[in-house]
Amino acid sequence: xxxxxxxxxxxxxxxxxxxxxxxxxxxxxxAETLMPLVQDLANAYQAAKADPGFRQELDYYFRxxxxxxxxxxxxxxxxxELGGAKIYLxxxxxxxxxxHKLNNVMGQILLARRMGKTRIVAETGAGQHGVATATVCAxxxxxxxxxxxxxxxxxxxxxxxxxxxxxxxxxxxxxxxGTLKDAMNEAMRDWVANVHDTYFLVGTVAGPHxxxxxxxxxxxxxxxETREQILTVENRLPDVLVAAIGGGSNxxxxxxxxxxDESVKMIGVEAAGHGLDSGLTAASISRGRxxxxxxNRTYLLxxxxxxxxxxxxxxxxxxxxxxxxxxxxxxxxxxxxxxxxTDKEALDxxxxxxxxxxxxxxxxxxHGLAQVMKIAPSMTPDQIIVLNLSGRGDKDIFTVADHxxxxx
Amino acid sequence: MSRIKARFESLKAEGRGALIPYLQAYDxxxxxxxxxxxxxxxxxxxxxxxxxxxxxxxADGPTxxxxxxxxxxxxATLAGVLAMVRAFxxxxxxxxxxxxxxxxxxxxxxxxxxxxxxxxxxxDGLIIVDLPKEESDLLSADAQKNGLDIIQxxxxxxxxxxxxxxxxTASGFIYYVSITxxxxxxxxxxxxxAAALPRLRAASSLPVAIGFGIRTAEQAARAAxxxxxxxxxxxxxxxxxxxxxxxxxxxxxxxxxLDQLADIARAVRGT
Numbered sequence: 270x271x272x273x274x275x276x277x278x279x280x281x282x283x284x285x286x287x288x289x290x291x292x293x294x295x296x297x298x299x300a301e302t303l304m305p306l307v308q309d310l311a312n313a314y315q316a317a318k319a320d321p322g323f324r325q326e327l328d329y330y331f332r333x334x335x336x337x338x339x340x341x342x343x344x345x346x347x348x349x350e351l352g353g354a355k356i357y358l359x360x361x362x363x364x365x366x367x368x369h370k371l372n373n374v375m376g377q378i379l380l381a382r383r384m385g386k387t388r389i390v391a392e393t394g395a396g397q398h399g400v401a402t403a404t405v406c407a408x409x410x411x412x413x414x415x416x417x418x419x420x421x422x423x424x425x426x427x428x429x430x431x432x433x434x435x436x437x438x439x440x441x442x443x444x445x446x447g448t449l450k451d452a453m454n455e456a457m458r459d460w461v462a463n464v465h466d467t468y469f470l471v472g473t474v475a476g477p478h479x480x481x482x483x484x485x486x487x488x489x490x491x492x493x494e495t496r497e498q499i500l501t502v503e504n505r506l507p508d509v510l511v512a513a514i515g516g517g518s519n520x521x522x523x524x525x526x527x528x529x530d531e532s533v534k535m536i537g538v539e540a541a542g543h544g545l546d547s548g549l550t551a552a553s554i555s556r557g558r559x560x561x562x563x564x565n566r567t568y569l570l571x572x573x574x575x576x577x578x579x580x581x582x583x584x585x586x587x588x589x590x591x592x593x594x595x596x597x598x599x600x601x602x603x604x605x606x607x608x609x610x611t612d613k614e615a616l617d618x619x620x621x622x623x624x625x626x627x628x629x630x631x632x633x634x635x636h637g638l639a640q641v642m643k644i645a646p647s648m649t650p651d652q653i654i655v656l657n658l659s660g661r662g663d664k665d666i667f668t669v670a671d672h673x674x675x676x677x
Numbered sequence: 678m679s680r681i682k683a684r685f686e687s688l689k690a691e692g693r694g695a696l697i698p699y700l701q702a703y704d705x706x707x708x709x710x711x712x713x714x715x716x717x718x719x720x721x722x723x724x725x726x727x728x729x730x731x732x733x734x735x736a737d738g739p740t741x742x743x744x745x746x747x748x749x750x751x752x753a754t755l756a757g758v759l760a761m762v763r764a765f766x767x768x769x770x771x772x773x774x775x776x777x778x779x780x781x782x783x784x785x786x787x788x789x790x791x792x793x794x795x796x797x798x799x800x801d802g803l804i805i806v807d808l809p810k811e812e813s814d815l816l817s818a819d820a821q822k823n824g825l826d827i828i829q830x831x832x833x834x835x836x837x838x839x840x841x842x843x844x845x846t847a848s849g850f851i852y853y854v855s856i857t858x859x860x861x862x863x864x865x866x867x868x869x870x871a872a873a874l875p876r877l878r879a880a881s882s883l884p885v886a887i888g889f890g891i892r893t894a895e896q897a898a899r900a901a902x903x904x905x906x907x908x909x910x911x912x913x914x915x916x917x918x919x920x921x922x923x924x925x926x927x928x929x930x931x932x933x934x935l936d937q938l939a940d941i942a943r944a945v946r947g948t
Binding site: 288296297298300301302304305306444445450451453454457458461462463464465559560561562563564569573574575576577 | 754785808811843
């Protein structure tokens, strides 16, 4: 990967290890039928990573199709409104398809093509990853099957329609709680039944190795650009980075290039749902414990017997009972602070950004903004916060209207 | 000698393959599944696999997914499954019991303590679907110390060069997943099975059980003769599910499953 930030020997950026682990987290907990596939994938990814031609191809699509680099916007009215720190927004919502998801999808689809795969399966929660995947499948003429929880299909109808328009098959998953974790199970079942031609395009920094590493690498373009941009305009690094976390791909993408910059504090914002102690939460780090699901060891919401709990968040994209394993490790070593933001706080933040900056954020990153609202007032005007504005909120207007008592 | 080894040796002396039925613990309730477990040896089970219910059975098809949900609803826990095995062992000290499930409930229980308690309860082997050899150090030492076989899975797409790595330290038997796919869906053809076995025989002298997609008595008989054992799971659970009334066991549940098992056993034994 081209980066001005080169890993040091004692770097926090060197993970995962040979076993795909970040500390005790990560690994390859998959059925034997999938082992040859994840091993092939790891080898193919390492070969692609070492090939300058692959990076050049990705850079081309990033620039001319995704629309990179995304701007780093100084949110002056928002900063003034909150009083205190200077707030910048990394405008990932301006990417084609409206979120950071396309960064990862573009990287993986180029890899899938290199591997000669002709059919793509993916899971999706809010539908952003599903739309991004359907988009590149349309671009390259590949068959595309998306698994989406039946509950999410219902609350994210516009994205379901977009996927259909793009030529994807969308399978509503009724098993379990009918949300993202169940869609993930179903996508894995599809993959294991179609090993010969199918590529499983995971949407976040979770799953068996090499997915957490690979998705992080593709999303790291966010942090690499942010670093260059902030040094250009401010001639210094930011004080605080903030990003919302479901599986954690937009946060890893922003954080990873800064992990060795000790002066830069990082906050990952989990969805607390109705509140961290309400029992209706998606805060895997704050309220979960180490366990194994979907191919990796990580923090999971689970009961005392190891059965996976159902997550809750107003945001379908954060409604997942786990989190990427690298986040679990960054939490345990204390490098990143993980906090929870409730549905209500996110709704307030959603409206604030819309009014002060004319930007309708996705409910996912409204969680990040709510955390910015908590910390910015007690900081000084020479201090800098960068919030990853990971997606646009058009898809969420029905949910928000519903919560505001407006019928559309 | 372990129960698994003893059972395969005595069957070899008889000149026939083994039948391994599967039941999901607590499906649809503890009493029914315990009655099934206790009734299976007389109905022709040579070894028995007990599924440990898990909330996210990502390698299982709809039939076993539904069974797992019923089991969880009925209050299944790993400790409860071990208690079932203990109850079974009061009257049967010979039939090998293999627990099949996913890592997380074991991880949550504590792998070391689990191996001690499972062996003490009378469990003989473990099939942990999402614990490949690469991750098996989570409990391999504890399993060995307590005389539990970790049953190694092999799939049609397992490369030849991977077989020695998987099988050199394997014990008990080999579980050949006869299709690339989830449980209870496609059935491997005779040619596919015939092609697979020499690969396994060349790599290991352990008995080979064939599972996934074996539905009928005829298929079971063929698998048990091509390999050393046939695993029948979804077909029995589908029968169980068809006898439920409003999700609850009926008077027909236990007899229907055991009758079906007896039919399959007759075919496997050629009687």
